[in-house]
Amino acid sequence: MAENGSSGNGSAEAVAAEGQQPIQAKIVSQYIKDLSFENPNFRKLITSPGDQPNLKVEVNVGAQRIENDLFESAIEFKATASNNLGTIYVLETVYAGVLKIESIPEQALEPFLLISGPTMIFPFLRRLVADITREGGFPPLLLDPIDFGGLYVRRQQQLAQSAGKTVA
Secondary structure, eight states: OOEEEEOSSSEEEEEOSTTSOOEEEEEEEEEEEEEEEEOTTHHHHHHOOOSOOEEEEEEEEEEEEEETTEEEEEEEEEEEEEETTEEEEEEEEEEEEEEEEESOOHHHHHHIIIIIHHHHHHHHHHHHHHHHHHHTTSOOOOOOOOOHHHHHHHHHHHHHHHHHHHHO
């Protein structure tokens, strides 16, 4: 059974069964790959705030190998706030981190990049989202923690179900 630990400095270690080297991962770099904030109806909202806004949030994760032991883990995030007057704002961003990962078995790589990678960079995305919405003239959007492990499991189940339907 594996244990996960974090030293609090942007690195994570997982200790595997005896005889294997521990997985070592650290964030080499973090960056905004893409960012868009649209505020299309600000004039309408100044004269009449309208109803309570509805917020739709979409989150997706992706990963890719850059070279050898360097990998990119990215979170695609979209938030759309709207009410009876129309769209209040749309925030779209892709926030990524470059991870240096050593001593990881190939079968553990995908789950690590799609669960642990996004978990490591999420606090920085959370702050970015709060700052951008506040600077856009709205109350900061404070994101709740995201269960990237649960998202990964659901995605794997969806893929298994769609593969089963294709075969049938």
